[in-house]
Amino acid sequence: MARIRAIEVRNFRSLKEFKWFPSSGINCLIGPGDSGKSTILDAIDLCLGARRNLQISDADFHSLDTETPITITITIGELDDGLKSIDTYGSFLRGFDAALQIIEDEPEAGMETVLTLRLTVTNDLEPSWTLVSDRAAAAGISRYLTWADRVRLAPTRVGAVADYNLSWRRGSVLNRLSEEKADASAALAKAAREARTAFGADAGAQLQETLGKVAAVAKSLGVPVGQAVQAMLDAHSVSFGGGTISLHSEAGIPLRGLGTGSTRLLVAGLQGEVVDQSSIILVDELEHGLEPHRLIRFIGSIGTKEAIPPLQAFVTTHSPVALREFSGDQLFVLRETGGKHAATCVGSDNPVQGTIRKYAEAFLAPAVVICEGASEVGLVRGIDHFRVACGHTSIGALGVALVDCGGGGPNQPFERAAAFHALGYRVAVIRDDDKPPSEDAENAFKLVGGHVAKWGAGRALEQELFLSLNDAGVDLLVAKAVELHGEALVDQHVKSASGGTISLMDVQTASLIDGISAQQREVLGLAAKSKSAAWFKSVSLMEAVALEIVAPNLANSAAEFLAEVNGIFAWAENG
Secondary structure, eight states: OOEEEEEEEEEETTEEEEEEOOOSSEEEEEOSTTSSHHHHHHHHHHHHSOOSOOOOOGGGBGGGOTTSOEEEEEEEESOOTTTTOHHHHGGGOEEEETTTTEEESSOOTTSEEEEEEEEEEOTTOOEEEEEOOHHHHHTTOOOOOOHHHHHHHOOEEESTTGGGGGBOOTTOHHHHHOSOOOOOHHHHTSOHHHHHHHHHHHHHHHTHHHHHHHHHHHHHHTOOOOSOOEEEEOTTOOSSSGGGEEEEOTTSOBGGGSOHHHHHHHHHHHHTTOTTTOOEEEESSTTTTOOHHHHHHHHHHTTTTSSSOSSEEEEEOOOHHHHTTSOGGGEEEEEEETTEEEEEEOOSSSTTGGGTTTOGGGGGSSEEEEESSHHHHHHHHHHHHHHHHTTOOOTTTTTEEEEEOOOSOTTHHHHHHHHHHHTTOEEEEEEOSSSOOOHHHHHHHHHTTOEEEEOSTTOOHHHHHHHHSOHHHHHHHHHHHHHHHOHHHHHHHHHHHTTTSOOHHHHHHHHHHTOOOHHHHHHHHHHHTOSSSOSSOSHHHHHHHIIIIIHHHGGGSOHHHHHHHHHHHHHHHTO
């Protein structure tokens, strides 16, 4: 069961330079659109695929630089005895140290024996596949894998043309399921209908083991093929080649007519049956053609939940549903910095791991705002809605995701922000100041370029709103609280916060005469964040307050509050 140990790509499409030591199991690449995820899958396919030629154009060279060759170098480990044969590949066997992530030209004790394969394309657009070895090159020896070994190492590509694998074609997953072969020569000489009927019975006997495995996998994955599948002549085949024999449903309908999602699901399931012959699978855009429940089944079929995944899978996704099914050790964030791309493992030992299932969307955006609580999330969302109505671009369109830190101590927003920053995300933090974090945590975040928005000294968001909004805004906040919770509860909270010296009636009367006083604003801020039935402490409630009250009155609010809010949106726009 061969495994890819290292990948190095140079001058190929969006990748000027990329080096990666993937895991031996599941590798899910995530990142913003056009970051190079699909290009990495294509690179693996082009280098390892069993093909004699490629369709390459100038557009496949990075920035159209045809003077610099395209090179795709892949090191393969977990070699079987045939690939470790001294007689066949002795001069090209190398050593790999997984702990140090180094490849030595001379295998040494304690290192894994590996082969390094390279695809090179120069400006004449002619591909060249070779095995890599310095000592072989010094001796003037060059060669590549035998065709049989190329076929065995070739990855299975599950994509838009996955129905290729539902016929007995060269290199298809069906040909790897068993050693059975169908002899179609007699049936092909008959007329179309007669041939299909006659050959169907013969093929059923000749391919019994394969058909049984296909039916079992389809049933386990919920792919609708009936109680059994048949091997019949494909009525649409225009040649008598390998694709003449294909899978059909119990009713005789070609399975290549299945929907895109069903085809991908079935092929992925079948791949799990042939890991002893082909252990590498490539899936671009996991979610394509699949509803959420079938997407989850698809992901499970490639071994994501198994302690030792049977396949080495290289997949990409933009689906939060898919992301939640992976562990942090199976996720790799692809980023480009200084002309070099890198795939960084999210990991399971940092504060980001707990965010994957709850805020998976954040991992799919280039920038993240860590909000101390749900109120801050609602505030930003509500103001953002108002700004969009005024002609601004939404922060979502700018590639910014909001994450509710959900408590956990005043330093937690910075711990989570630091983890996102380490993965290459732009990160900002919005925090209260009623329980300030340590200066070291905040300063360390700022030193690496993090943006911090915080409320006035000692204030939570509710206090900030009542102390910073103009009179009209404060009046509307009080009215909103009464609308949501009733006068009795609001009055109770106001009296409790003031030690019984101020009532809701006092506040409402002051509003009609001279305006709500500074002392009353202080009391209202404390009352609003009451632990029992806080007035606006949820995403939806604060979002409505921000849209209807805060944003329309923001321009006339206290200068410090206005600067903090504007700073958040300026940071989003300047990414």
